[in-house]
Amino acid sequence: MTAxxxxxxxxxxxxxxxxxxxxxxxxxLYAVIAILPLLWxxxxxxxxQSDAIAYPPKVLFEPTLEGYVNLFTVRTRQTREFIAGLPAxxxxxxxxxxxxDMVIAGPSKVVxxxxxxxxxxxxxxxLAVLLGTLAAYAFSRFRIPLADDLLFFILSTRMxxxxxxxxxIYLMYRQLNLTDTKIGMILLYTAVNVSLAVWLLKGFIDExxxxxxxxxLVDGYTRxxxxxKVVLPQAVTxxxxxxxxxxxxxxxxxxxxxxxxxxxxxxxxxxxxxIIGEGGQDWPAVAAATTLFVIPIVLFTIVLRKHLLRGxxxxxxxx
Amino acid sequence: xxxxxxSDTPVDRIAAPARVQVARRVRGLSDRAIAWLFVAPxxxxxxxxxxxxLIWMIRLSFTSLNLSMSYLPLRFVGLDNYSDILTDEDLWxxxxxxxxxxxxxxxxxxxxxxxxxxxxxxxxxSHSFWTTIILLPMMLSPAVVGNxxxxxxxxxxxxxxYVVGLLTGIAPSSFSMTxxxxxxxxxxxxxxxxxxxPYVMLICLAGLRSIPxxxxxxxxxxxxxxxxxxxSITLPMTMPFLMLAVLFxxxxxxxxxxxxxxxxxxxxxxxxxxxxxxxxxxxFEKWRTGYSSALAIILFVTVFGAANIYxxxxxxxxxx
Numbered sequence: 001m002t003a004x005x006x007x008x009x010x011x012x013x014x015x016x017x018x019x020x021x022x023x024x025x026x027x028x029l030y031a032v033i034a035i036l037p038l039l040w041x042x043x044x045x046x047x048x049q050s051d052a053i054a055y056p057p058k059v060l061f062e063p064t065l066e067g068y069v070n071l072f073t074v075r076t077r078q079t080r081e082f083i084a085g086l087p088a089x090x091x092x093x094x095x096x097x098x099x100x101d102m103v104i105a106g107p108s109k110v111v112x113x114x115x116x117x118x119x120x121x122x123x124x125x126x127l128a129v130l131l132g133t134l135a136a137y138a139f140s141r142f143r144i145p146l147a148d149d150l151l152f153f154i155l156s157t158r159m160x161x162x163x164x165x166x167x168x169i170y171l172m173y174r175q176l177n178l179t180d181t182k183i184g185m186i187l188l189y190t191a192v193n194v195s196l197a198v199w200l201l202k203g204f205i206d207e208x209x210x211x212x213x214x215x216x217l218v219d220g221y222t223r224x225x226x227x228x229k230v231v232l233p234q235a236v237t238x239x240x241x242x243x244x245x246x247x248x249x250x251x252x253x254x255x256x257x258x259x260x261x262x263x264x265x266x267x268x269x270x271x272x273x274x275i276i277g278e279g280g281q282d283w284p285a286v287a288a289a290t291t292l293f294v295i296p297i298v299l300f301t302i303v304l305r306k307h308l309l310r311g312x313x314x315x316x317x318x319x
Numbered sequence: 320x321x322x323x324x325x326s327d328t329p330v331d332r333i334a335a336p337a338r339v340q341v342a343r344r345v346r347g348l349s350d351r352a353i354a355w356l357f358v359a360p361x362x363x364x365x366x367x368x369x370x371x372x373l374i375w376m377i378r379l380s381f382t383s384l385n386l387s388m389s390y391l392p393l394r395f396v397g398l399d400n401y402s403d404i405l406t407d408e409d410l411w412x413x414x415x416x417x418x419x420x421x422x423x424x425x426x427x428x429x430x431x432x433x434x435x436x437x438x439x440x441x442x443x444x445s446h447s448f449w450t451t452i453i454l455l456p457m458m459l460s461p462a463v464v465g466n467x468x469x470x471x472x473x474x475x476x477x478x479x480x481y482v483v484g485l486l487t488g489i490a491p492s493s494f495s496m497t498x499x500x501x502x503x504x505x506x507x508x509x510x511x512x513x514x515x516x517p518y519v520m521l522i523c524l525a526g527l528r529s530i531p532x533x534x535x536x537x538x539x540x541x542x543x544x545x546x547x548x549x550x551s552i553t554l555p556m557t558m559p560f561l562m563l564a565v566l567f568x569x570x571x572x573x574x575x576x577x578x579x580x581x582x583x584x585x586x587x588x589x590x591x592x593x594x595x596x597x598x599x600x601x602x603f604e605k606w607r608t609g610y611s612s613a614l615a616i617i618l619f620v621t622v623f624g625a626a627n628i629y630x631x632x633x634x635x636x637x638x639x
């Protein structure tokens with residue numbers, strides 16, 4: 001919206017109150033319906049096993065932390081007599097589990113999987129942003145032969161279907177002993193993210209006026225000093241936004257993770273669907289894992305709001 | 320690129336004190352060296368992780384390599400894999416399934432996304448809050464989305480069937496969104512649209528906001544009806560944005576694997592078996608590496624070729 005439109009309250013482009021009310025109603029209705037599935041999952045996480053599979057589906061229920069307890073623990077079913085013979089349960093989660101004739105046998109794999117997601121996510125984000133910043137700076141400020149072709153090449157690596165990329169990567173990693181390792185996944189995600197990072201950061205750096213650097217160079221700074229002390233501080237917002245986009249990609253990625261990892265380096269997305277209870281998927285636990293997994297994304301979306309458009313179009317659309 | 324920052328230009332030579340020249344020679348690298356030094360790691364990484372494997376895969380596509388029988392010597396079979404694929408009727412069916420998924424999901428996303436963008440552009444109160452809410456689904460992990468929609472679609476316990484039952488009177492347990500041949504293709508379109516209509520919306524919103532107000536003001540002076548304004552101003556001026564959104568969505572959905580793999584895993588039968596799922600089965604379940612390499616290359620060439628044609632069309636629209 002331009003300043004003109006705001007200053008003239010009766011501008012022809014300003015919608016009438018009736019149009020606004022209609023538009024608002026439809027959009028809010030859509031938003032509420034669209035967000036319901038997510039709210040349902042968040043609620044399912046607090047349901048008991050029987051409430052989660054009740055028919056008709058329960059909207060009102062007595063909240064319990066069973067789903068979260070089940071997510072973080074491995075339990076075994078025991079006889080009443082055996083449980084009675086155990087020393088009294090001291091913690092609230094022990095008590096919760098024993099109500100169902102179960103005993104906690106140990107922690108589940110969810111924490112290691114969560115840590116894998118964090119390590120691989122942050123590792124690949126750091127590398128992609130580091131490489132991306134350097135390359136974007138070079139593309140933005142120097143005359144590089146065939147720059148457009150190189151940039152297109154960088155982008156085109158994203159057009160391969162992930163399953164297709166995974167075939168030779170699987171063979172290569174087998175030779176290099178990188179299958180199911182965090183390093184292997186970090187390298188792969190870095191390669192995928194670096195194309196996004198270069199394109200986004202080039203846009204951000206293009207917007208920083210060259211005059212500042214030129215002044216710094218005249219003052220006796222070297223190129224590298226000018227980059228570090230003049231350009232980078234001004235690109236901080238862009239770098240942060242790019243980093244969040246890379247992090248979200250690595251966090252959400254499934255195809256490579258499911259095809260190339262099975263244990264040591266498995267991240268959350270291939271793990272969540274296989275949280276199994278007695279007799280199939282343990283829905284409250286799956287919902288609990290989904291909720292915990294999605295919360296950071298919701299926060300990031302709010303933080304990124306202003307840069308979302310750039311991120312999802314590889315910087316093609318800026319405002 | 321302005322001339323000033325090139326160290327060899329006269330301007331620079333005059334402006335910079337001699338001290339800088341010396342310092343640069345001693346501590347600094349030439350601009351050219353820095354440029355290559357900065358670009359090289361990225362290119363090297365992409366060569367190692369993308370291009371080298373791609374070339375390897377091209378080579379494998381001419382072999383009969385099967386990883387479950389990798390003790391067999393590597394045998395070159397020429398173009399056999401390619402001719403097998405192109406004459407395989409099942410595969411053409413998979414491609415048709417993929418094409419109808421891409422076309423219907425993108426069509427729904429364009430209609431809903433563009434519609435929402437038009438409404439949000441009316442700038443009603445609290446519109447930016449609701450916009451953020453609407454954007455949430457597209458930020459989620461497609462795999463996790465596919466997984467939790469299987470719960471929502473459960474015929475007995477899922478809320479989706481229950482709500483449909485309440486609205487239409489059909490018994491909730493009488494149909495299964497993911498288990499019926501007639502419904503499953505629409506189910507993956509529905510979830511994809513839920514996830515990605517906001518994406519089209521966000522890009523269209525940028526397009527709508529790029530239209531300067533004075534054009535509408537001029538149209539108003541000329542007494543153009545709002546219908547006429549939409550067809551002559553709004554739509555043509557948003558078109559490049561809309562086409563960009565279509566390009567991105569079409570490429571992404573052609574490659575679709577994660578969400579559908581978890582929602583229906585290609586079933587029932589093979590009604591929702593998109594070509595990426597076929598590829599995954601050939602490569603990672605049957606371990607037919609040679610065959611699946613050839614299929615992967617065919618897919619890549621298809622995406623790449625279609626995208627190039629589309630970008631040319633996009634540029635033509637922009638120039639108008």
